[in-house]
Amino acid sequence: MSFCPPAHLFIFTGMEAIALATILQYLVYGLQLGSVYALLALGYTMVYGIVGMINTAHGDFLMIGALGTYFIAKLFDSMSIDGTYPMLAVGCIILIATVMTGGIAVGVEAIAYRPLRNKPRMIALITAVGVSMFLTNFPRALPFIGPNPRPFPTLFTPKTFNVLGASITSTQIIMIVLAAVTMLALDRLVAKTKIGAQMRAVSMDKDAASLMGINIDKVISITFFIGGALAAVSGICYASVYPQVEVYMGSWLGNMSFVSAVLGGIGDIRGAMLGGFILGIAQIFATAINSTFGYAVGFIILIVILLVKPAGIMGKVTIEKV
Amino acid sequence: MKTTNAKTMHPLLRKFGPLLGCIVFYVVIMLLRKADIINGYYMQVMLFAGVNVLMTASLNLVNGFTGQFCIGHAGFMSLGAYGAAVITTMVFKSNSIPEAAQIPVFLLGLLCGGIVAAIVGALIGIPSLKLKGDYLAIVTLAFGEIVRALLRLIQPIGGARGMIGIPNYANFFWIMLFVVLTLWLLRNLIYSSYGRAFIAIRDNEIAADAMGINTTKYKIMSFCIAAFIAGVAGGLYAHVLSFIQPDSFGFVKSADYLVYLYAGGSGSLTGSVVGAVLLTILPEVLRFLATWRLVLYAIILIAVMLYRSEGLIGGKEVPFLRIKRSSLYEQPLFGRKKNGLSEE
Amino acid sequence: MRILEVKNLSIQFGGLRAVDDFNLSLGKDELVAIIGPNGAGKTTIFNMLTGIYRPTSGSIELEGESLVGLKPYQFAQRGISRTFQNIRLFSNASVIDNVKMAATMHSKDNLVSSLLRTRTMVKHERELDEKVMSLLEPLNLADKADLLAKNLPYGDQRRLELARALMTDPKILLLDEPVAGMITTEIEEMAELVVRIRKDFELSIILIEHHMNFVMPIADRVKVIDFGKTISEGTPDVVQKDPKVIEAYLGGGYQNANA
Numbered sequence: 001m002s003f004c005p006p007a008h009l010f011i012f013t014g015m016e017a018i019a020l021a022t023i024l025q026y027l028v029y030g031l032q033l034g035s036v037y038a039l040l041a042l043g044y045t046m047v048y049g050i051v052g053m054i055n056t057a058h059g060d061f062l063m064i065g066a067l068g069t070y071f072i073a074k075l076f077d078s079m080s081i082d083g084t085y086p087m088l089a090v091g092c093i094i095l096i097a098t099v100m101t102g103g104i105a106v107g108v109e110a111i112a113y114r115p116l117r118n119k120p121r122m123i124a125l126i127t128a129v130g131v132s133m134f135l136t137n138f139p140r141a142l143p144f145i146g147p148n149p150r151p152f153p154t155l156f157t158p159k160t161f162n163v164l165g166a167s168i169t170s171t172q173i174i175m176i177v178l179a180a181v182t183m184l185a186l187d188r189l190v191a192k193t194k195i196g197a198q199m200r201a202v203s204m205d206k207d208a209a210s211l212m213g214i215n216i217d218k219v220i221s222i223t224f225f226i227g228g229a230l231a232a233v234s235g236i237c238y239a240s241v242y243p244q245v246e247v248y249m250g251s252w253l254g255n256m257s258f259v260s261a262v263l264g265g266i267g268d269i270r271g272a273m274l275g276g277f278i279l280g281i282a283q284i285f286a287t288a289i290n291s292t293f294g295y296a297v298g299f300i301i302l303i304v305i306l307l308v309k310p311a312g313i314m315g316k317v318t319i320e321k322v
Numbered sequence: 323m324k325t326t327n328a329k330t331m332h333p334l335l336r337k338f339g340p341l342l343g344c345i346v347f348y349v350v351i352m353l354l355r356k357a358d359i360i361n362g363y364y365m366q367v368m369l370f371a372g373v374n375v376l377m378t379a380s381l382n383l384v385n386g387f388t389g390q391f392c393i394g395h396a397g398f399m400s401l402g403a404y405g406a407a408v409i410t411t412m413v414f415k416s417n418s419i420p421e422a423a424q425i426p427v428f429l430l431g432l433l434c435g436g437i438v439a440a441i442v443g444a445l446i447g448i449p450s451l452k453l454k455g456d457y458l459a460i461v462t463l464a465f466g467e468i469v470r471a472l473l474r475l476i477q478p479i480g481g482a483r484g485m486i487g488i489p490n491y492a493n494f495f496w497i498m499l500f501v502v503l504t505l506w507l508l509r510n511l512i513y514s515s516y517g518r519a520f521i522a523i524r525d526n527e528i529a530a531d532a533m534g535i536n537t538t539k540y541k542i543m544s545f546c547i548a549a550f551i552a553g554v555a556g557g558l559y560a561h562v563l564s565f566i567q568p569d570s571f572g573f574v575k576s577a578d579y580l581v582y583l584y585a586g587g588s589g590s591l592t593g594s595v596v597g598a599v600l601l602t603i604l605p606e607v608l609r610f611l612a613t614w615r616l617v618l619y620a621i622i623l624i625a626v627m628l629y630r631s632e633g634l635i636g637g638k639e640v641p642f643l644r645i646k647r648s649s650l651y652e653q654p655l656f657g658r659k660k661n662g663l664s665e666e
Numbered sequence: 667m668r669i670l671e672v673k674n675l676s677i678q679f680g681g682l683r684a685v686d687d688f689n690l691s692l693g694k695d696e697l698v699a700i701i702g703p704n705g706a707g708k709t710t711i712f713n714m715l716t717g718i719y720r721p722t723s724g725s726i727e728l729e730g731e732s733l734v735g736l737k738p739y740q741f742a743q744r745g746i747s748r749t750f751q752n753i754r755l756f757s758n759a760s761v762i763d764n765v766k767m768a769a770t771m772h773s774k775d776n777l778v779s780s781l782l783r784t785r786t787m788v789k790h791e792r793e794l795d796e797k798v799m800s801l802l803e804p805l806n807l808a809d810k811a812d813l814l815a816k817n818l819p820y821g822d823q824r825r826l827e828l829a830r831a832l833m834t835d836p837k838i839l840l841l842d843e844p845v846a847g848m849i850t851t852e853i854e855e856m857a858e859l860v861v862r863i864r865k866d867f868e869l870s871i872i873l874i875e876h877h878m879n880f881v882m883p884i885a886d887r888v889k890v891i892d893f894g895k896t897i898s899e900g901t902p903d904v905v906q907k908d909p910k911v912i913e914a915y916l917g918g919g920y921q922n923a924n925a
Contacts, residue, residue: 054456112624119631121455122385125393126584127627129577134620141613255467255573262460296471299464306464307449310457507781514780514787515766515773518759522767525756532716532750534742534771534834543777589758647762647812650792 021165026284032172032241034280035179039234040257041264041272042186043227049203049267050223053113053124057132058231059254061101063247065232066152066239067139069097073153090155098232105228106221108135114217132251140247152243155236175237182233183273186226190269199223203267256283259298263305265312274313333652340642344502351494365494367606369562372497373555374598376504378582379591380551385580386588387512388544389524390450391459394466395552395579398439400571401469402553403560404479405435407488410561412478428491428561436553442469443549447542466576473568484567485560492561500558504551505591505643511547512591513645520544585626587633591643596635669694669870670838675714675724684710686894688724690872692838697864697871699881699902702891703914708874709751711891712840715872716748717741728837743771745837749827749844751874757816761807761826764815765798768833798833805829805859821852828859832867839863841873845880853880860884882906890914 040062047055076089085093112131116124139145159170190196201209202219210216238253239245260279264271279298287294305312351368354360360368377399384392409431419427449461474482511517519540522530531537560566578601586597604622608615626634670692677685685707692698700708713719715726717738726733728744736744747768756764779787802808805825810818815826824844831839844860845853857880864871875881881888882902890898890905892914898905905911 054459112628115628116631122391122580122584122588123627123631125459126581127624129581130620130623130627133616134624137613137616137620141617266456292471292475295474296468299467299471302460302464303468306453306457306461310453510781510783514783514791515770515775516777516780518763518767519770521759521763522756522770525758526754528718528738529750529754529756530767531738532718532742532748532754533768533830534739534747535767536737536739536771538737647795650788650795 024164024166026288027281028166028168028172030281030284031176031277032237032280033284034277035176036234036238036253036276037257037260037280038273038276039179039182039230039237040253041260041276042183042269043230044254044258045261045264045266045269045272046199046223046227048261049269050199051113051117051220052206053121053128054258055113055227056125056128056254056258057108057135058227059250059252059257060132060135061105061228061231061250062235062238062253063245063250064104064135064139064235065097065101065228066235066245066249067145067150067247068100068232069093069155069236069239070150070152070245072096072100073155084154084157093153093155094233094236097236098229101232101235102225102227102229105224105231109221109224114220136247136250145247147247149244149246152239152245154243155240171240175240178233179237182230186230187269189226195219195222256298259302262312263301265315268312268314271312271314333649336641341502344498348495348498355494366562367603369492369494369497370559371599371602372501373559373562374579374582374602375501375595376555376558377552377579378586378594378598379504379508380548380555381579381583382588382591382594383508383511383520383551384544384548385583386590386594387517387524388520388541389527390541390544391455392446392462392545392548393459393580394462394464394469394573394576395548396571396573396575397462397466397469398443398549398552399556399559399575400473400566400568401439401442401549402432402435402556403566403571404473404485404556405438405553406431406557407435407485407560407566408479409434410491411485411488424489424491428489428496431561432554432557435557436550439553439556440546440550443545443547444542446549447545450541450545451538463573463576466571466573470568470572473571480567482568484565484569486565488560488564488566490561490564492558497558497562500554504554505595508551508591509643509645516540516543581623584633585623587635587637590633590635590637590639592638592640593633593635597633600634668692669729671725671727672715673725673727675711675721675726677710677714677719678722684894685714685721685891688891688896690889692870692872694870695864695868697860697873697884697886699885699888700872700874700891701876701878701881701888701905702897706891707894708891709842710894712748712842712872712874715741715840716746739771742834742836745835746840747831747834747836747838748840749824749831749842751842751846753823753827755815755823755826755830757814759815760812761815761818762795762798762802762811764826765801765830765833766794768830769794769798771834801829801832804862820847824848824856825859828863832863836869838870838872841871841875843874843876845875845877850879853877856880857884878906 040059043061044055044058047053047058072093073085076085076093079086079089108131112127113124116127140147156171156174161168161170161173190199198209198214198219199222201212201214202216206216209219234253234257235245235250238249256279257276260275261272262275263279264273264275279301282297282301283294286297309315351360355365377395381392381395384390384395410427414423414427446462446465450458453461473479479485512520519530519535522533522535523537523540527537556571582597582601583594584597585601586595587593605615605619608618611618630636668691670690672688672690672692675685675688676683688711690698700711702708710719714721717733717736717740721734724734728746731744733741733744733746756767759767773790775787775790799808799811802811805828807822807826807829810822815823818826828841828844841860845856848856860871860873861884863869873881873885885902888899888902888905889896890908890911897910897914898908900908
């Protein structure tokens with residue numbers, strides 16, 4: 001299938017048309033990477049906003065989601081034709097993987113983080129290091145998983161479209177749309193629902209919220225569940241485009257999504273989405289220029305925002321009372 | 323005025339005991355090595371343990387005593403490692419200098435590595451003035467990664483592939499010497515007006531400011547000193563392993579030192595020593611578990627944080643690493659001596 | 667000359683003018699009390715006088731030298747010291763260390779001599795130790811010198827903050843609610859203590875307090891602040907009877923009131 005651009009766009013010369021096509025192509029990749037980062041950053045930022053901790057193990061939830069999808073898809077193998085699955089099966093696979101990851105996130109919080117809620121921040125950070133180590137090495141040690149990369153199942157039949165010279169696959173479109181819809185849903189949830197109001201209350205003042213009758217444990221568990229579920233979706237998005245999944249895939253993406261969250265304003269949901277897309281696009285363009293630049297651009301953005309506006313793009317500055 | 327303590331050590335024992343103990347320890351280890359009861363592999367573990375003690379103790383200065391949040395400490399280590407390696411392999415090619423010059427070149431390399439790290443440490447101290455808590459942590463993390471990225475880019479020192487052929491100058495003697503020396507210097511620092519300033523900043527920065535402590539100066543100083551020590555540790559590391567690459571100094575390595583610090587207990591030099599030594603040895607001891615090794619290590623780590631979050635040592639110090647107030651009022655043991663060791 | 671000249675001091679946080687046109691001319695050995703309802707801006711004034719907040723307008727001159735724009739530690743080094751409304755001790759340090767920390771700016775030891783713990787450095791440490799003990803003695807803290815600050819009873823903690831502030835060798839001492847939460851006997855003791863240290867250390871003192879029976883007997887002058895503005899000032903007798911003051915504390919409609 002091909003999309004034919006209207007005639008007035010041909011006022012560009014050949015060169016500009018090619019450049020436009022290249023830029024658009026990078027933009028597509030950037031948006032897609034950006035949605036991965038944004039979804040993952042949402043979990044980071046929600047946990048930070050509501051619990052006050054930087055969960056450095058968050059990236060591993062992405063890995064669990066992606067790897068889990070691989071194994072769950074195997075259960076549906078009988079339904080697959082030529083390596084692709086019918087829509088109903090795809091829906092089930094994604095649902096099961098998402099719920100499973102959310103559940104694991106809730107479990108992690110209950111076991112490792114809840115007891116440390118009133119201890120110094122660094123202790124929780126060290127525990128998160130331990131959790132991350134456990135989440136990557138436990139599957140690695142299990143004989144049926146192991147360290148070897150697995151090929152991610154093709155969940156969506158890829159069809160390629162051509163827009164102004166750039167090619168975009170149906171998979172990428174679905175990814176970006178799925179990410180956008182999820183983020184909108186989350187935004188609605190936090191802004192309009194009762195549970196959302198409770199989450200906002202806990203993020204402002206945990207103790208006051210509990211005095212108002214809010215069940216802190218429940219709110220925090222729900223937060224972690226949502227974070228884990230989003231991480232799983234993020235992992236599915238990522239693996240659909242880069243189909244190798246293995247136990248270490250979460251750490252780099254986790255770090256980058258953390259940068260996105262800080263960039264947008266850690267603790268702010270819209271900031272996380274914004275930061276994710278900005279970083280995704282920046283990284284694709286930077287890598288196009290030079291691969292080490294692409295590797296470093298995340299940290300450069302981080303340093304710049306921390307020096308210029310540490311609270312992040314959407315963040316608010318708070319003053320300590322003396 | 324004096325605090326009475328029935329278990330006060332005899333001053334001679336307290337002052338010279340540790341030094342004697344170190345010498346005895348060194349001799350014993352060397353004999354065991356000669357007899358091959360301690361083989362090359364165990365020796366290397368001990369050397370790494372020593373390097374890790376230096377790294378953890380210096381991190382303790384910044385995180386534990388000054389209350390800052392440095393989580394990119396391995397970045398300083400890499401600067402020191404590369405700095406020292408450049409001196410010993412590129413500026414003075416190790417096989418073309420006479421043997422007598424090898425040790426001074428080695429020490430020069432360590433010094434240069436430390437200085438480079440210290441300069442960068444001062445630079446990192448500057449954002450610490452504007453950023454508190456989590457934001458400072460993030461900056462230090464980013465710093466570590468940026469150093470790694472930059473080192474990967476510099477081709478003359480090996481780029482991403484790393485640098486090989488670094489001479490094996492760092493043996494047990496040097497590691498022990500630096501560990502003992504550093505612990506002694508840090509102990510002195512902590513029980514001085516500088517150490518008190520660091521602790522004041524940690525415990526209540528606003529009050530410290532109000533009491534006339536230039537918190538900016540002391541925060542940068544603590545980063546600087548810690549970075550210098552980490553740089554020297556990095557130089558030693560390079561000359562133990564004979565090979566360094568940028569990727570071994572990433573956040574994973576910084577996280578290692580954070581773990582050693584908090585598992586041992588921050589705010590205590592003893593905790594740093596115990597944490598570093600124990601957790602360097604633990605993965606080796608667990609090697610028989612193969613792929614389950616790190617799983618168990620992770621579980622142990624989580625358990626320590628959950629059930630003893632103040633760390634294994636919990637902030638206390640062994641007698642040799644602390645200075646009691648009462649020692650200020652003791653008569654000097656000998657008549658007139660020039661400096662240093664006779665006063666404790 | 668007056669030791670401290672504060673003119674037209676104001677600060678604005680966003681749309682809120684927290685302190686409006688505060689003036690104070692403090693003489694040597696004078697004790698001025700600032701009183702007013704909670705939230706009136708009294709601690710904010712202190713925070714400006716110690717450099718924690720920068721005033722939006724106005725001037726602060728200590729013995730002729732302008733202090734606005736300097737950092738808090740520079741205020742302290744030039745001779746303004748304070749205690750805090752919510753006690754800010756170095757909780758994990760011992761009593762004696764808390765006070766020693768305030769002596770950092772007077773330290774004669776450099777980094778090298780501290781690292782090597784030279785003879786001179788030890789001598790200085792001993793001298794410091796003796797000096798601090800002599801400061802703790804009259805404050806009844808000498809026998810608790812090695813206890814951790816966080817384990818002290820409340821009254822001792824307040825006196826420790828006082829000792830610490832005195833260690834900086836100040837010209838002016840700012841006391842923020844020094845008797846908050848104390849019972850009558852403790853208040854009387856603290857009043858005696860404040861008068862005594864004022865004499866012994868030749869200090870000018872500015873204090874914030876709510877307890878009138880603490881303030882009135884010892885203050886030379888009183889200034890009353892409400893909603894950031896100075897609504898009354900003068901000697902304790904005059905201020906006590908000022909109807910504006912009574913209204914600020916008790917609300918309008920109170921015809922007869924005596925202290």
